[in-house]
Amino acid sequence: MCLAVPGKVLSVEEGDSVLRSGNVDFCGVRKTVNLSFLPDVAPGDFVLVHVGFAISKLDEEEAARTYQYLAQIGALDEEGLAP
Amino acid sequence: MKYVDEYRDPHIAQAVAERIARKVTRHWVLMEVCGGQTHTLMRYGIDELLPGQIEMVHGPGCPVCVTPLEMVDRAIRIASLPGVIFTSYGDMLRVPGSESDLFQARAKGADVRIVYSPMDALKMARANPDRRVVFFGVGFETTAPANAMAVWQAKREGLTNFSMIASHVLVPPAMKLILQSPSNRVNGFIGPGHVCAVMGFEEYDELAREFRVPIVIGGFEPLDLLEAIGMLVAQLEEGRAEVENQYSRSVNYEGNIAAQDLMREVFEVSDRKWRGIGSIAASGYRLRDEYAAFDAERVFDLKELSAEEPKECISALVLQGLKKPVDCPAFGSRCTPMTPLGAPMVSAEGACAAYYQYRRHA
Amino acid sequence: MPNTTEIPVAFTCPTPLVVHDRIVLGHGSGGLLSAELLRDIFLPLFSNPVLDRMDDQAIFEVGGARIAFTTDSFVVKPLFFPGGDIGSLAVHGTVNDLAMGGARPLFLSAAFILEEGFPTDELKRIARSMAQAAQASGVAIITGDTKVVEKGKGDGLFINTTGIGIVPEGVRVSANQARPGDRVILSGPIGDHGIAIMASREGLEFDTEIQSDSAPLHELVAAMLHASQEIRCLRDPTRGGLSSTLNEIATQSEVSIQIEEPKIPVRDEVKSACELLGLDPLYVANEGKLVAIVAPEAAQCVLSAMRNNPRGRESNIIGTVGERRAGLVTMKTAFGSTRIVDMLAGDQLPRIC
Numbered sequence: 001m002c003l004a005v006p007g008k009v010l011s012v013e014e015g016d017s018v019l020r021s022g023n024v025d026f027c028g029v030r031k032t033v034n035l036s037f038l039p040d041v042a043p044g045d046f047v048l049v050h051v052g053f054a055i056s057k058l059d060e061e062e063a064a065r066t067y068q069y070l071a072q073i074g075a076l077d078e079e080g081l082a083p
Numbered sequence: 084m085k086y087v088d089e090y091r092d093p094h095i096a097q098a099v100a101e102r103i104a105r106k107v108t109r110h111w112v113l114m115e116v117c118g119g120q121t122h123t124l125m126r127y128g129i130d131e132l133l134p135g136q137i138e139m140v141h142g143p144g145c146p147v148c149v150t151p152l153e154m155v156d157r158a159i160r161i162a163s164l165p166g167v168i169f170t171s172y173g174d175m176l177r178v179p180g181s182e183s184d185l186f187q188a189r190a191k192g193a194d195v196r197i198v199y200s201p202m203d204a205l206k207m208a209r210a211n212p213d214r215r216v217v218f219f220g221v222g223f224e225t226t227a228p229a230n231a232m233a234v235w236q237a238k239r240e241g242l243t244n245f246s247m248i249a250s251h252v253l254v255p256p257a258m259k260l261i262l263q264s265p266s267n268r269v270n271g272f273i274g275p276g277h278v279c280a281v282m283g284f285e286e287y288d289e290l291a292r293e294f295r296v297p298i299v300i301g302g303f304e305p306l307d308l309l310e311a312i313g314m315l316v317a318q319l320e321e322g323r324a325e326v327e328n329q330y331s332r333s334v335n336y337e338g339n340i341a342a343q344d345l346m347r348e349v350f351e352v353s354d355r356k357w358r359g360i361g362s363i364a365a366s367g368y369r370l371r372d373e374y375a376a377f378d379a380e381r382v383f384d385l386k387e388l389s390a391e392e393p394k395e396c397i398s399a400l401v402l403q404g405l406k407k408p409v410d411c412p413a414f415g416s417r418c419t420p421m422t423p424l425g426a427p428m429v430s431a432e433g434a435c436a437a438y439y440q441y442r443r444h445a
Numbered sequence: 446m447p448n449t450t451e452i453p454v455a456f457t458c459p460t461p462l463v464v465h466d467r468i469v470l471g472h473g474s475g476g477l478l479s480a481e482l483l484r485d486i487f488l489p490l491f492s493n494p495v496l497d498r499m500d501d502q503a504i505f506e507v508g509g510a511r512i513a514f515t516t517d518s519f520v521v522k523p524l525f526f527p528g529g530d531i532g533s534l535a536v537h538g539t540v541n542d543l544a545m546g547g548a549r550p551l552f553l554s555a556a557f558i559l560e561e562g563f564p565t566d567e568l569k570r571i572a573r574s575m576a577q578a579a580q581a582s583g584v585a586i587i588t589g590d591t592k593v594v595e596k597g598k599g600d601g602l603f604i605n606t607t608g609i610g611i612v613p614e615g616v617r618v619s620a621n622q623a624r625p626g627d628r629v630i631l632s633g634p635i636g637d638h639g640i641a642i643m644a645s646r647e648g649l650e651f652d653t654e655i656q657s658d659s660a661p662l663h664e665l666v667a668a669m670l671h672a673s674q675e676i677r678c679l680r681d682p683t684r685g686g687l688s689s690t691l692n693e694i695a696t697q698s699e700v701s702i703q704i705e706e707p708k709i710p711v712r713d714e715v716k717s718a719c720e721l722l723g724l725d726p727l728y729v730a731n732e733g734k735l736v737a738i739v740a741p742e743a744a745q746c747v748l749s750a751m752r753n754n755p756r757g758r759e760s761n762i763i764g765t766v767g768e769r770r771a772g773l774v775t776m777k778t779a780f781g782s783t784r785i786v787d788m789l790a791g792d793q794l795p796r797i798c
Contacts, residue, residue: 002119002222002223002225002226002275002276002278002315002797003089003119003302003716003723003796003797004118004225004277004280004333005084005087005720005721006085006086006087006333008084010084014094015146019236019384021125026084026085026717026718026720026721027714027716027717028244028649028653028654028713028714029651029652029653029655029714029717029718029721030653031650031651031652031653031721032650034175034200034202034229034232035344036232036435037228037339037340037341037342037345038339038341046086047538048280048333049278049721050225050226050229050277050723051172051199051200051201051229051797052199052200052201052202052203052271053228053232055228055280055281055339055342056280056333056334056339057409058086058283058332058333059331059332059333059335060332061334061373063086063154063332064330065102065327065331066310066331066332067089067090068333070095070099070306070310071092071095072088072099073099073102073696074092074094074098074099076098077102078094078095083302084713084717085719087720091779093779093780093781096780097781110526125784126778126784127778127780127782128780128781128783128784129777130780131781131782132780132782172795172796173723173795173796173797174794174797175794176794177496177794182447186469186470186471187467187469189469189470190467190469195793197795199722199795226797259658274700301516307782348717423466439787
């Protein structure tokens with residue numbers, strides 16, 4: 001449930017003091033996204049977007065860690081070294 | 084797409100599945116809570132990759148499926164009133180009410196429009212001051228912050244022509260219901276990743292403790308689900324019953340505080356009726372009294388409509404993981420996406436629709 | 446106390462909840478509902494051997510020549526979109542329907558239903574676009590009609606184009622000709638048109654460089670027919686997407702079709718947009734692509750001919766025709782699992798779930 005897609009923040013508009021919005025890029029598709037729930041987000045950050053709102057900032061270190069762990073399983077399996 | 088494609092690597096998927104096969108020693112029944120997770124499992128055929136001892140059953144994490152019959156009826160009633168612009172997420176348009184659905188209401192002249200975001204509904208209210216704009220606010224906790232923001236902003240602007248049908252449901256009470264059932268077979272849960280991105284996962288500690296079940300908060304890509312399943316199997320094989328977070332790139336323990344603050348400002352917890360299941364205490368949100376002017380159910384003062392499910396639909400049992408869609412005698416024959424008897428067949432995330440779309444071998 | 450789970454399940458036979466006594470939008474989307482309209486209303490009443498073949502165009506003989514004849518109406522909103530407009534779409538769409546019968550398109554008619562109050566500037570723009578498209582496609586618009594309806598009764602503008610062409614000697618393509626063993630060839634990336642339209646629609650706005658792929662395909666078809674006479678079917682996957690087209694062919698030829706997901710080209714931007722909206726590219730409309738069912742021994746040379754043509758540079762063999770079950774279309778995913786590619790009931794809707 002809850003279709004949410006990660007995108008890269010390109011710019012943040014500091015207009016309204018409460019409602020922050022920004023331009024987020026999803027691999028070439030750009031959308032205006034409401035950033036009010038992530039007050040610290042800045043251009044270059046990745047965010048998870050659901051129904052036009054950024055609901056969470058992607059932790060890129062965690063992402064790298066998770067992926068590296070998985071990739072390792074794949075590599076070990078290839079070499080026949082999996083436990 | 085970054086942070087998406089790498090979690091769809093088929094080679095790594097195979098390797099993770101083999102690892103699980105080496106670890107598993109007996110039959111385990113696992114439930115993925117979210118409809119989106121069910122969708123991924125079916126679409127990528129993950130259950131085909133898993134060893135036979137792992138049985139996946141599908142949970143009630145489809146807010147469209149569990150929106151009560153009478154809510155849909157009320158929505159149709161409101162949409163059909165003159166001067167109303169009725170806005171909704173696409174998911175709800177084909178869900179059957181007692182006699183009709185929103186699509187058919189549109190065919191009869193109702194102004195029903197699909198929106199991607201509740202803020203689009205707000206835009207319509209500003210652009211059409213002489214019309215009443217109503218938004219069908221369904222969803223789990225993931226969608227609640229956005230829906231709350233629309234109402235909060237409407238109040239801030241002093242809009243007098245915007246209201247929302249608040250039909251929110253919460254995951255932990257539904258999981259508790261499943262766990263409390265005497266016929267429960269589920270040994271471990273893949274928790275709702277995007278719900279937890281908003282809410283954090285503190286609430287699941289209590290469930291894990293009280294019912295001694297492992298819960299792994301999982302993402303939505305094939306590798307996320309496989310990793311979560313692997314973590315559940317490890318816990319079960321080792322006799323542990325903890326909450327773990329597989330989806331750590333998007334979920335942390337506290338969740339999104341700003342979102343939670345706004346939800347608390349606009350909503351309060353209430354009892355909710357779940358389609359096919361019945362009323363579950365403290366399982367949903369309703370708008371607080373301060374926002375009554377934006378609560379469509381109060382604004383339009385509809386008589387208490389109640390409605391009954393067609394007897395043949397076993398969605399209640401499917402939603403609780405007690406039966407699979409293929410167990411239903413109506414599945415694929417009397418109940419198809421064209422002629423749905425229950426919501427799980429219509430909703431893109433419904434277990435029945437997923438099975439029908441990807442897997443029926445009729 | 447929460448409900449127990451002991452829900453009595455009594456298997457009575459209920460009436461289906463969805464009874465179509467009125468037309469719903471899904472009836473126009475090219476999926477199951479549209480097929481229902483044809484099957485339940487039009488085909489029984491209009492039945493004749495030409496119509497009953499249900500190809501994209503009707504082919505009949507007059508004085509020894511085989512004439513292809515087709516009609517299509519265009520109701521797209523918005524009227525102007527990246528890569529085209531309702532006018533160029535109206536020309537390309539009908540030219541392509543003729544081309545899918547192997548015909549050389551010759552002439553079009555153009556009928557306009559205008560809503561009172563429609564800006565004449567826009568009409569000029571659209572007409573200019575049609576003239577350009579017709580010229581580039583080598584067809585002449587030789588007759589037409591204009592009607593105006595009262596404000597509120599017409600949604601701006603609707604266009605109908607009807608086309609006529611000649612089918613060369615020896616060319617016999619039809620949706621019922623596919624045979625087990627045949628190869629399925631797709632002429633390029635899918636989903637461009639549908640996404641370009643959605644990008645400009647109110648409520649689903651997003652910025653993208655995706656353009657509609659609206660284009661005439663008759664020259665590509667001519668090149669293919671020149672390369673081989675073993676082309677069994679040609680179809681352009683418009684409304685309902687690649688999935689609807691493959692399902693129609695499978696049903697009409699009474700064969701099964703299996704395609705392979707990694708072989709189907711989809712642009713990255715289209716993939717992203719589909720992810721955002723929760724859409725499956727298999728069901729998104731195209732206006733400048735075709736699907737060809739080709740005898741196995743001819744597949745490679747038809748593919749080369751396609752790749753040598755500007756409209757077919759990214760062509761790929763995406764699957765095979767089988768004899769498993771008539772009408773069944775399946776897809777082998779990148780994961781090696783097999784899923785059914787079903788015909789959608791109505792339109793694919795953006796979702797949150």
